[in-house]
Amino acid sequence: xxxxxxxxxxxxxxxxxxxxxxxxxxxxxxxxxxxxxxxxxxxxxxxxxxxxxxxxxxxxxxxxxxxxxxxxxxxxxxxxxxxxxxxxxxxxxxxxxxxxxxxxxxxxxxxxxxxxxxxxxxxxxxxxxxxxxxxxxxxxxxxxxxxxxxxxxxxxxxxxxxxxxxxxxxxxxxxxxxxxxxxxxxxxxxxxxxxxxxxxxxxxxxxxxxxxxxxxxxxxxxxxxxxxxxxxxxxxxxxxxxxxxxxxxxxxxxxxxxxxxxxxxxxxxxxxxxxxxxxxxxxxxxxxxxxxxxxxxxxxxxxxxxxxxxxxxxxxxxxxxxxxxxxxxxxxxxxxxxxxxxxxxxxxxxxxxxxxxxxxxxxxxxxxxxxxxxxxxxxxxxxxxxxxxxxxxxxxxxxxxxxxxxxxxxxxxxxxxxxxxxxxxxxxxxxxxxxxxxxxxxxxxxxxxxxxxxxxxxxxxx
Amino acid sequence: xxxxxxxxxxxxxxxxxxxxxxxxxxxxxxxxxxxxxxxxxxxxxxxxxxxxxxxxxxxxxxxxxxxxxxxxxxxxxxxxxxxxxxxxxxxxxxxxxxxxxxxxxxxxxxxxxxxxxxxxxxxxxxxxxxxxxxxxxxxxxxxxxxxxxxxxxxxxxxxxxxxxxxxxxxxxxxxxxxxxxxxxxxxxxxxxxxxxxxxxxxxxxxxxxxxxxxxxxxxxxxxxxxxxxxxxxxxxxxxxxxxxxxxxxxxxxxxxxxxxxxxxxxxxxxxxxxxxxxxxxxxxxxxxxxxxxxxxxxxxxxxxxxxxxxxxxxxxxxxxxxxxxxxxxxxxxxxxxxxxxxxxxxxxxxxxxxxxxxxxxxxxxxxxxxxxxxxxxxxxxxxxxxxxxxxxxxxxxxxxxxxxxxxxxxxxxxxxxxxxxxxxxxxxxxxxxxxxxxxxxxxxxxxxxxxxxxxxxxxxxx
Numbered sequence: 001x002x003x004x005x006x007x008x009x010x011x012x013x014x015x016x017x018x019x020x021x022x023x024x025x026x027x028x029x030x031x032x033x034x035x036x037x038x039x040x041x042x043x044x045x046x047x048x049x050x051x052x053x054x055x056x057x058x059x060x061x062x063x064x065x066x067x068x069x070x071x072x073x074x075x076x077x078x079x080x081x082x083x084x085x086x087x088x089x090x091x092x093x094x095x096x097x098x099x100x101x102x103x104x105x106x107x108x109x110x111x112x113x114x115x116x117x118x119x120x121x122x123x124x125x126x127x128x129x130x131x132x133x134x135x136x137x138x139x140x141x142x143x144x145x146x147x148x149x150x151x152x153x154x155x156x157x158x159x160x161x162x163x164x165x166x167x168x169x170x171x172x173x174x175x176x177x178x179x180x181x182x183x184x185x186x187x188x189x190x191x192x193x194x195x196x197x198x199x200x201x202x203x204x205x206x207x208x209x210x211x212x213x214x215x216x217x218x219x220x221x222x223x224x225x226x227x228x229x230x231x232x233x234x235x236x237x238x239x240x241x242x243x244x245x246x247x248x249x250x251x252x253x254x255x256x257x258x259x260x261x262x263x264x265x266x267x268x269x270x271x272x273x274x275x276x277x278x279x280x281x282x283x284x285x286x287x288x289x290x291x292x293x294x295x296x297x298x299x300x301x302x303x304x305x306x307x308x309x310x311x312x313x314x315x316x317x318x319x320x321x322x323x324x325x326x327x328x329x330x331x332x333x334x335x336x337x338x339x340x341x342x343x344x345x346x347x348x349x350x351x352x353x354x355x356x357x358x359x360x361x362x363x364x365x366x367x368x369x370x371x372x373x374x375x376x377x378x379x380x381x382x383x384x385x386x387x388x389x390x391x392x393x394x395x396x397x398x399x400x401x402x403x404x405x406x407x408x409x410x411x412x413x414x415x416x417x418x419x420x421x422x423x424x425x426x427x428x429x430x431x432x433x434x435x436x437x438x439x440x441x442x443x444x445x446x447x448x449x450x451x452x453x454x455x456x457x458x459x460x461x462x
Numbered sequence: 463x464x465x466x467x468x469x470x471x472x473x474x475x476x477x478x479x480x481x482x483x484x485x486x487x488x489x490x491x492x493x494x495x496x497x498x499x500x501x502x503x504x505x506x507x508x509x510x511x512x513x514x515x516x517x518x519x520x521x522x523x524x525x526x527x528x529x530x531x532x533x534x535x536x537x538x539x540x541x542x543x544x545x546x547x548x549x550x551x552x553x554x555x556x557x558x559x560x561x562x563x564x565x566x567x568x569x570x571x572x573x574x575x576x577x578x579x580x581x582x583x584x585x586x587x588x589x590x591x592x593x594x595x596x597x598x599x600x601x602x603x604x605x606x607x608x609x610x611x612x613x614x615x616x617x618x619x620x621x622x623x624x625x626x627x628x629x630x631x632x633x634x635x636x637x638x639x640x641x642x643x644x645x646x647x648x649x650x651x652x653x654x655x656x657x658x659x660x661x662x663x664x665x666x667x668x669x670x671x672x673x674x675x676x677x678x679x680x681x682x683x684x685x686x687x688x689x690x691x692x693x694x695x696x697x698x699x700x701x702x703x704x705x706x707x708x709x710x711x712x713x714x715x716x717x718x719x720x721x722x723x724x725x726x727x728x729x730x731x732x733x734x735x736x737x738x739x740x741x742x743x744x745x746x747x748x749x750x751x752x753x754x755x756x757x758x759x760x761x762x763x764x765x766x767x768x769x770x771x772x773x774x775x776x777x778x779x780x781x782x783x784x785x786x787x788x789x790x791x792x793x794x795x796x797x798x799x800x801x802x803x804x805x806x807x808x809x810x811x812x813x814x815x816x817x818x819x820x821x822x823x824x825x826x827x828x829x830x831x832x833x834x835x836x837x838x839x840x841x842x843x844x845x846x847x848x849x850x851x852x853x854x855x856x857x858x859x860x861x862x863x864x865x866x867x868x869x870x871x872x873x874x875x876x877x878x879x880x881x882x883x884x885x886x887x888x889x890x891x892x893x894x895x896x897x898x899x900x901x902x903x904x905x906x907x908x909x910x911x912x913x914x915x916x917x918x919x920x921x922x923x924x
Binding site for chain 2: 045049050052053056057058059060061062157163164165168169171172173174175176177178243299301304305316317318319320321322323324325326327330332333335336337338339340342343344347348349351354355356357358361362363366
């Protein structure tokens with residue numbers, strides 16, 4: 001490739017004269033040679049989209065992106081999922097060490113072999129593209145450091161919200177901004193389950209079984225419905241938003257397995273939707289990181305993100321709130337993100353090592369640990385459902401108790417049905433969780449309260 | 463900067479050994495030196511955000527981005543809007559020719575001086591950042607060609623949907639995809655007016671006056687409410703989506719000035735919202751490009767994009783539908799986009815000429831003219847409002863007439879009020895516009911029809 005005049009201190013006072021044409025003529029660059037680890041859903045989808053849109057991708061990045069090698073455990077099953085020109089091997093080490101591979105796509109999943117192979121690929125000077133959020137949330141600091149050392153790129157657009165280019169939005173599109181907070185529906189399985197609970201009035205168990213039947217949930221759905229997967233993604237989002245090292249260990253995580261259909265119903269009657277939300281928020285004294293089921297006002301765009309879709313809203317100081325929505329799972333949806341990363345590498349060419357966007361969107365040396373707030377100090381609104389006796393004065397008593405704790409009630413419902421008995425539902429203004437917990441304990445001790453109140457967070461996204 | 467091993471055919475069969483560290487240590491690059499043309503809303507906002515977030519921007523791109531010079535017509539008014547270290551000049555040519563300016567931000571607007579100055583800046587080897595959609599929609603081919611010739615970047619994230627990084631999403635995030643269609647609410651003024659018409663039941667004139675009073679509409683709002691501004695943006699979006707040269711001349715444009723409050727009301731009663739929508743859609747025999755007021759199903763995310771917000775949905779073959787929403791106007795919102803472009807240039811450093819994403823997201827030589835469909839051949843659903851007499855048989859007669867033209871009715875209302883008399887509202891399945899126009903002409907000729915029917919497009923966004 002040609003060298004170009006540096007942007008930086010041109011000592012000459014004369015106007016720059018015409019440099020050589022910026023890009024050499026049409027498509028002179030050699031193909032970007034890709035090695036694939038794992039020919040499962042994501043690997044096969046990536047192969048399929050690369051082949052189908054080959055000409056289009058060439059037109060966009062000025063060179064071909066060619067899948068040259070793939071490693072799979074089950075070769076006969078993998079063979080028909082790949083183009084005939086792809087060399088298929090059983091030993092993944094052959095891919096990560098091969099001198100004629102430029103980029104390795106890790107599509108194995110998990111943190112065992114995937115970690116070793118990614119580090120090996122980096123050690124052999126390969127760029128790496130992965131959609132493995134668990135790997136990066138837990139081992140990202142190690143992996144990104146190794147990549148910096150070797151002058152290679154580790155790209156992971158598919159790791160956060162699959163089809164939505166949210167990594168690009170955070171690291172590049174919003175680079176002018178101080179990010180104040182972000183909130184995301186970043187687990188499609190949970191969102192499918194919650195949408196089914198709301199639309200059909202189902203219990204969590206029924207909705208989960210339906211999600212499994214339709215292929216939206218794994219046989220073992222715990223990673224999804226217990227919020228772990230969302231916490232992995234939130235870890236990555238928070239680091240890119242606030243320029244801090246990856247801190248999966250401090251994300252407060254609560255899943256949706258304990259969520260009652262009654263709360264979904266009450267929330268809707270009050271004009272809210274319950275979503276499993278990952279929130280990263282800058283407060284005066286530190287950062288809140290949490291994944292939990294939370295009520296959202298139905299007028300906000302995220303409340304309309306249903307089924308297996310994902311959505312993220314980012315509030316930043318100059319751009320204001322921007323919202324991003326799209327499919328949160330799927331073979332080709334993930335492939336779209338994986339190939340976008342490959343296109344970035346292909347376009348950068350030999351400048352990839354020096355000029356690529358840093359992994360977390362900040363120069364490594366500029367990443368700074370941030371004070372992180374314990375869950376009890378997180379500030380949200382609060383939804384309370386209190387099973388009560390028929391006592392006429394009970395409502396006033398609840399309000400008094402909440403007021404004693406400094407909680408301001410903004411809306412309420414008083415509902416009695418045959419199955420559940422009388423329940424009072426309250427929405428409070430924002431207050432730290434420890435305040436709400438104190439109030440809930442006091443309420444639970446009242447004689448007119450039949451059983452433990454349910455508390456959920458309310459995110460006003462403002 | 464250091465040179466790095468090329469990605470491309472490494473002839474050596476040995477594994478790559480560790481190259482030099484990819485980025486030199488923390489912040490060794492000299493500042494990116496910016497010259498600003500025009501110190502109005504956008505220029506002043508850019509200066510303000512650059513100063514406020516200076517340290518953050520440095521942490522993100524490894525070097526400072528410094529506003530060094532600015533040209534303004536009214537120097538005393540401009541002076542307090544800029545930092546004290548900015549050299550303020552009256553002659554914009556001094557900025558575009560200055561040897562110590564790396565990038566010129568064009569914030570003048572219009573297609574006169576702005577075009578000349580942008581071309582001059584390019585001729586002097588400067589990168590250019592602009593949010594001027596009119597300039598690019600009308601003169602983009604000339605400007606981008608000049609930039610290619612000179613090996614400089616022309617970036618325009620702020621030109622399309624201001625705070626939303628949609629240019630980045632289309633050119634990079636979705637680069638793996640064949641784009642099938644996109645639809646956008648890409649004019650904040652019109653959306654504010656339409657939202658006010660719906661929420662308050664106002665007429666167009668009343669809503670526009672309110673928008674002007676609140677500063678959401680210019681004194682001369684024609685560019686906005688007649689759809690011209692949206693058509694400029696759609697021109698850019700369509701080229702990036704389909705890899706075609708800029709064709710503002712063929713966009714079919716209809717504004718909202720003729721829209722009746724009655725249609726806003728009827729649409730809502732049928733479960734739809736009316737939005738001024740820019741649509742670019744690939745059909746079997748060509749591409750549809752149109753800006754017009756259209757009904758959207760209220761369940762789609764764009765229907766929830768209200769006030770001065772913008773939103774774009776892109777349907778692509780691998781990623782599926784992805785939606786992007788955010789502020790469509792504002793000084794700092796535009797600055798966010800302008801500075802994102804500056805960050806891209808700063809990160810690329812001396813590789814900017816060779817490795818930057820091509821202006822329209824496709825290699826210039828790969829841009830291909832596309833067959834463009836005349837408006838009469840565009841396919842949408844149709845909304846019809848027909849003022850009729852009280853004749854009992856009139857509804858059946860309308861259905862017969864539509865059926866004769868091959869139009870399938872999917873929903874209807876039959877409403878009579880004192881002010882407007884009886885009106886029948888119909889929604890049809892998709893059909894080409896010429897078919898709907900034929901049916902409307904036939905209906906208008908029926909004796910039971912009191913006056914000319916109103917037709918609007920219905921976009922199902924599927």
